[in-house]
Amino acid sequence: MSPLTVGFAGLGRMGTPMAARIAGHGFPLAVWNRTPRDTGQLAGRGARLAGTLRDLASGSNVIITMVSDGAAALSVWAEPGGLLEACTPGTIGIDMSTTGPHAAREIAARAALAGVRFLDAPVSGSVALAEQGTLTTMVGGEPTVLARAMPVLQAITGKQLHLGPQGAGAAMKLAVNIMIATVNQAVAEGLALAAEAGIDPRDAYDAFLVSAVSSPFLRYKRDAYLSPGNGPVSFTTALMAKDLQLALDIAEVAELPFRLTAAAKESLDRASAAGFGDADFACLARLLRPGSAPA
Numbered sequence: 001m002s003p004l005t006v007g008f009a010g011l012g013r014m015g016t017p018m019a020a021r022i023a024g025h026g027f028p029l030a031v032w033n034r035t036p037r038d039t040g041q042l043a044g045r046g047a048r049l050a051g052t053l054r055d056l057a058s059g060s061n062v063i064i065t066m067v068s069d070g071a072a073a074l075s076v077w078a079e080p081g082g083l084l085e086a087c088t089p090g091t092i093g094i095d096m097s098t099t100g101p102h103a104a105r106e107i108a109a110r111a112a113l114a115g116v117r118f119l120d121a122p123v124s125g126s127v128a129l130a131e132q133g134t135l136t137t138m139v140g141g142e143p144t145v146l147a148r149a150m151p152v153l154q155a156i157t158g159k160q161l162h163l164g165p166q167g168a169g170a171a172m173k174l175a176v177n178i179m180i181a182t183v184n185q186a187v188a189e190g191l192a193l194a195a196e197a198g199i200d201p202r203d204a205y206d207a208f209l210v211s212a213v214s215s216p217f218l219r220y221k222r223d224a225y226l227s228p229g230n231g232p233v234s235f236t237t238a239l240m241a242k243d244l245q246l247a248l249d250i251a252e253v254a255e256l257p258f259r260l261t262a263a264a265k266e267s268l269d270r271a272s273a274a275g276f277g278d279a280d281f282a283c284l285a286r287l288l289r290p291g292s293a294p295a
């Protein structure tokens with residue numbers, strides 16, 4: 001069996017550390033981003049900068065994309081000049097972006113026409129976990145394809161969950177994110193209630209962390225909630241709102257009354273309208289503080 005050679009498209013907040021881990025594990029790696037970025041750190045690990053998607057695809061038998069949303073993923077894979085035009089049949093294509101199941105299945109169908117074996121494999125966890133290689137990936141697609149791609153996925157992620165056929169990973173990711181977004185709303189409201197009672201936010205947050213609601217998410221988001229707006233942006237308000245809209249679209253068709261998801265989406269939209277679309281989604285904690293602008 002030929003060795004795995006990897007092409008990676010999308011060097012944003014998540015894509016850059018994920019690509020760095022692939023290079024760090026010794027896989028031959030080519031990287032591409034739509035707009036020029038400083039790729040010095042990746043080059044230092046041996047990655048080759050591809051000038052075009054065609055260039056990225058040539059010589060790669062595993063291609064990973066990590067871009068903003070379904071429209072971006074479709075364009076990178078399926079538009080003229082996109083990856084599918086240049087992939088050798090038999091190539092494994094893995095989209096790790098959060099796109100929702102409809103886009104994932106559409107890319108999968110187009111990939112099949114090009115002879116590309118496609119997995120949707122979005123991730124749970126944020127930038128710090130991407131740097132550590134401890135993300136969880138939720139995978140839809142053929143188990144044999146997943147098995148072949150596994151060494152690369154293990155370089156990026158700590159857990160790999162096979163959820164079913166193509167689209168299943170993308171759907172599961174939305175299920176996780178609607179829970180995170182509603183927890184985000186709940187944390188902001190909990191902190192606001194504690195502040196209203198005169199409790200120091202740090203004491204309130206530390207009480208959350210030893211209470212029954214404690215979770216890995218609450219633990220790694222502590223700084224983001226206690227100093228919203230001051231720390232690095234891990235996941236933007238706009239991207240989280242995108243995920244909730246994908247979930248609400250599914251709920252509407254299935255006639256599922258997703259009230260919590262709708263409420264969380266409304267708060268995120270208000271935050272975006274107030275100029276916080278590019279801020280970390282934990283900014284809700286700032287906007288709900290007593291005396292702050294209403295969110």
Ligand SMILES: NC(=O)c1ccc[n+]([C@@H]2O[C@H](COP(=O)([O-])OP(=O)(O)OC[C@H]3O[C@@H](n4cnc5c(N)ncnc54)[C@H](OP(=O)(O)O)[C@@H]3O)[C@@H](O)[C@H]2O)c1
Nearest residue numbers: 010011012013014034035067068072097098125126234235
């Ligand atoms: N951040 C998180 O904590 C987190 C966690 C789990 C999953 N996710 C998901 O992971 C994906 C990436 O998130 P991120 O935080 O890394 O986003 P990001 O920092 O905003 O990066 C987005 C990337 O997508 C590229 N892109 C956007 N539109 C494109 C297009 N039309 N064609 C080609 N490339 C395009 C951008 O390229 P340019 O540089 O040219 O704009 C950039 O490389 C999203 O689907 C997000 O929902 C994020």
